[in-house]
Amino acid sequence: MGRDISSAVVEHLGFFQSFDDVKVYYDNGQDIVKQALDRSVSKVLSKGVVRRRKTSMTDYRLEQVADYLCAIELALVKYEAKEDGETYNKFFGGVGSFKRNWLKQARSKRI
Known part of the structure; x- marks a missing residue:
C-alpha cells in the first residue's frame, strides 16, 4: 500500500509541488493505512515540510x-x-x- 501511495505521489509530483500546502486527510480508521500515508507522503514530499496536527472531522x-x-x-x-x-x-x-x-x-x- 505504501509503495502504491509513493508511486502515485511521485507520478504527480509536479501537481503536488504546485501547492503551498498539501494536507493529508485520514480519519485514523485503520492504523496500517495511517502509517502507509504518513511514511509515503513524508518520504516523497520531504520530511521537513510535513506537519501533523490532530484535528476534528468537523x-x-x-x-x-x-x-x-x-x-x-x-x-x-x-x-x-x-x-x-x-x-x-x-x-x-x-x-x-x-x-x-x-x-x-x-x-x-x-x-
Whole structure:
C-alpha cells in the first residue's frame, strides 16, 4: 500500500509541488493505512515540510465530501469487478440501486 501511495505521489509530483500546502486527510480508521500515508507522503514530499496536527472531522467538511465521493467511486470499481460482496449489497441495495441512486447523485455533483 505504501509503495502504491509513493508511486502515485511521485507520478504527480509536479501537481503536488504546485501547492503551498498539501494536507493529508485520514480519519485514523485503520492504523496500517495511517502509517502507509504518513511514511509515503513524508518520504516523497520531504520530511521537513510535513506537519501533523490532530484535528476534528468537523473541521474538514470538504475532505469528508471527498472521502464520500471516493467511497462511491470505489464501490463502482468493486461492483464492476464483481468484488462487491454482501456488505455493498446491504448498504447500497445491489448494483442497480447503487447506479440509479448513489452513483447518479454523486456524478451529478461533478464539476
